[in-house]
Amino acid sequence: xxxxxxxxxxxxxxxxxxxxxxxxxxxxxxxxxxxxxxxxxxxxxxxxxxxxxxxxxxxxxxxxxxxxxxxxxxxxxxxxxxxxxxxxxxxxxxxxxxxxxxxxxxxxxxxxxxxxxxxxxxxxxxxxxxxxxxxxxxxxxxxxxxxxxxxxxxxxxxxxxxxxxxxxxxxxxxxxxxxxxxxxxxxxxxxxxxxxxxxxxxxxxxxxxxxxxxxxxxxxxxxxxxxxxxxxxxxxxxxxxxxxxxxxxxxxxxxxxxxxxxxxxxxxxxxxxxxxxxxxxxxxxxxxxxxxxxxxxxxxxxxxxxxxxxxxxxxxxxxxxxxxxxxxxxxxxxxxxxxxxxxxxxxxxxxxxxxxxxxxxxxxxxxxxxxxxxxxxxxxxxxxxxxxxxxxxxxxxxxxxxxxxxxxxxxxxxxxxxxxxxxxxxxxxxxxxxxxxx
Numbered sequence: 001x002x003x004x005x006x007x008x009x010x011x012x013x014x015x016x017x018x019x020x021x022x023x024x025x026x027x028x029x030x031x032x033x034x035x036x037x038x039x040x041x042x043x044x045x046x047x048x049x050x051x052x053x054x055x056x057x058x059x060x061x062x063x064x065x066x067x068x069x070x071x072x073x074x075x076x077x078x079x080x081x082x083x084x085x086x087x088x089x090x091x092x093x094x095x096x097x098x099x100x101x102x103x104x105x106x107x108x109x110x111x112x113x114x115x116x117x118x119x120x121x122x123x124x125x126x127x128x129x130x131x132x133x134x135x136x137x138x139x140x141x142x143x144x145x146x147x148x149x150x151x152x153x154x155x156x157x158x159x160x161x162x163x164x165x166x167x168x169x170x171x172x173x174x175x176x177x178x179x180x181x182x183x184x185x186x187x188x189x190x191x192x193x194x195x196x197x198x199x200x201x202x203x204x205x206x207x208x209x210x211x212x213x214x215x216x217x218x219x220x221x222x223x224x225x226x227x228x229x230x231x232x233x234x235x236x237x238x239x240x241x242x243x244x245x246x247x248x249x250x251x252x253x254x255x256x257x258x259x260x261x262x263x264x265x266x267x268x269x270x271x272x273x274x275x276x277x278x279x280x281x282x283x284x285x286x287x288x289x290x291x292x293x294x295x296x297x298x299x300x301x302x303x304x305x306x307x308x309x310x311x312x313x314x315x316x317x318x319x320x321x322x323x324x325x326x327x328x329x330x331x332x333x334x335x336x337x338x339x340x341x342x343x344x345x346x347x348x349x350x351x352x353x354x355x356x357x358x359x360x361x362x363x364x365x366x367x368x369x370x371x372x373x374x375x376x377x378x379x380x381x382x383x384x385x386x387x388x389x390x391x392x393x394x395x396x397x398x399x400x401x402x403x404x405x406x407x408x409x410x411x412x413x414x415x416x417x418x419x420x421x422x423x424x425x426x427x428x429x430x431x432x433x434x435x436x437x438x
Contacts, residue, residue, distance in 0.1 A: 001145045001435060002028040003120055006047035008038035008064065009082070010057055014107060016169060018051060018082075021109030022116060023433050024197055035059025039067060042074055049119055051112070052099075054083035054090060062093060069098045073140065078119050082107060147437040149288075149309040150182035152355070156194020157430040159318070159361055159375070159397035160220050167403035172432025175220040176318050176397065178357070180307055180438070185287040188212045189305055189316050194432060195224035199231075207235025211286055213293075214242035215318060216302035217253045225254060226263055236272035243293075243301040244278045251276040279303065294349040296320035298374035304358075306349065312438050313353040315390075318397040320346070320359060323380040325371050327364070330383035331421055340387070350388040355436055358384070359397035363410065366399075378410065379417055386423040396430040 005027045009015040019029045030045050032038035034057040042050065050068070054061035061081065068074040081094040086104035094102055101115050156162075156174030163173035175192030188198065188210060202210070210230060215221055230236040242250050254276070255267045267274075283292040288310060293303040297320055304317030323339060333340050335347075350356060360381035362370050367377035375397070376384070385393045395414065398407060411429050418425060 001147065001151070001437075002026050002433075003049065003116075004028045004030075004045060004047045005049045005051065005116060006030050006032060006038065006041055006045055007051045008032045008035065008056060008061065009051070009053045010034055010055075011053075012166060014105070016166070017109060018107055018112055019169075021113050024200070025113045025117070026201055027116065028433065028435070033057075035061065035064045038064055042068065042077065047077065049078040049080065049100075049116060051080045051082050051103075051116075054081060054085050054094075062090075062097070065094065065097045065099065076140070080112075080115055080119070082112070145437065149312050149438040150180060152307075152314055152357075152436045152438060153179045153181065153198075154194075154357075154394075154396065154430050154434045154436075155179060155198045155432060156190070156192040156224070157396045157398060157432055157434070158192075158220075159359065159399060161400050162193045162220075163400045165403075167405070170404040170431060171398055171407055171429060173400075174432050175223065176215075177224065178316055180289065180309075180314070182288055182309060185289060186210050187286060187289060187291065187307065190215055190221045190318065191225040191228065192220050192222070193224040193227075196227040196229075199227070199229040202230055203233075207233060207237075209237045209239070211284075212238055212240045213291065213305055214240060214250075215296075215304065215316075216298065216300050217242060217245060217250075218300065218319075221318075222254065222257065226258055226265065231270045231272045231274070234271040237275070238272050239275040239277060241277050241279055241284065243295070243303050245301055249276070250278065292349075294346050296346060297322065297324055297343075302374075304346070304349070306353065307438075309438055314355045314436075314438060315350050315353045315357065317350070317356070317358045319374055320376060321372075321374045322346075322376045322384045326380055327368060327377075330379045330386075330417065333383060335387065340383075343384075347384070347387050350384075350390065352389060354391045355394065355438075356385065356388065356390040356392070357394045357396050357430065360395050360414065361397050361399050363413075378414060382414065382417040382421060382423070385418065385425050385427075386421045390425055393425050393427045394430045394434070394436070395427065398430070 015031045022029045032041045036058040052061050079099045080101045081099045082103040084105040091102045156177040174194035176190040177192045177194030178189040180187040258267045290308040292306045296302050296304050306315045360378045361375035
């Protein structure tokens with residue numbers, strides 16, 4: 001699991017630069033805008049490292065540091081003080097209060113990432129108590145996240161086109177890409193713009209065999225591949241899988257986006273071993289993973305994938321227009337209805353999965369103008385989730401016009417619609433960097 005870092009910074013631009021650099025380096029990051037929020041998030045988020053500005057509203061940075069170090073429950077927290085006040089007095093005071101390091105502003109992203117990595121590399125691991133003994137007074141119980149079957153990480157959760165504005169920071173702006181990491185195998189689903197950051201993270205492990213499954217070859221699901229670093233490094237082997245396209249073969253599609261008219265680098269410059277495979281009738285087994293697929297309702301041949309690992313099942317369906325054209329209330333339909341029964345194959349495919357990553361791109365107000373575009377309305381998606389009786393639903397493929405505030409209201413409405421349907425499925429919104437244990 002990624003290390004958790006909290007940034008306490010009231011200047012939005014600086015916070016974005018720091019959080020972006022740390023997230024790209026693989027850390028899970030949250031931002032506090034003032035000292036009071038910082039103290040609250042330390043409790044709620046449970047960071048392992050705090051990047052702390054000194055000149056903070058409500059509670060100054062040094063006062064925050066004093067409170068944290070005086071509390072036995074937070075005294076262990078690592079702190080990097082980051083401030084434009086780089087005078088000897090402030091530096092010495094921060095160190096006396098237990099700060100790990102001092103970083104002067106303006107922030108150089110590489111220096112911040114380097115300090116964070118140095119902190120985690122030098123931190124002593126927690127020691128387990130000797131068998132047969134009880135923990136002593138004052139010792140803190142530190143449970144660890146268990147991911148027995150690996151993790152799924154979302155590197156891109158936006159549909160149609162990438163977006164990059166302050167209003168989209170919380171959910172992110174990269175287009176579709178998901179990674180499943182079992183510890184021994186790396187499976188990738190879709191190659192939207194999110195695959196660029198994934199590729200950079202993979203370089204640390206050195207050349208290996210990667211499996212890339214494409215749901216369909218629309219731009220927002222393949223546009224990041226020319227920027228996928230492992231494709232240019234000898235020793236990597238990349239197998240690409242996709243449904244059969246009626247117009248072009250898979251290699252021609254990927255080669256076409258590297259045409260000289262569109263891009264300065266051609267496929268011949270990719271030094272990795274590339275293999276292109278059409279999906280057949282049988283699932284693909286990769287190590288402990290079994291990958292199967294089912295066609296969805298979307299322009300061009302499009303599939304949704306299911307990954308099964310030791311009995312745990314995750315489904316990834318970013319593009320699907322369930323109940324195409326239906327505008328009525330979801331509780332007016334059942335499996336006996338013909339318009340529902342025609343989706344029986346996909347419903348059976350998804351029934352009972354532990355985690356369903358599925359779109360609900362349009363609100364019901366938007367959907368009448370978007371019928372036939374290949375995406376599901378919110379109410380229709382809620383009915384699909386109920387019919388499939390999934391344990392958890394992660395809503396992905398957010399519309400590029402939906403900012404963080406809009407998506408927050410949309411998630412509230414989603415939960416109300418599920419309650420109306422009598423559906424107890426847990427629902428969350430996907431965001432770039434989201435990690436799910438399998």
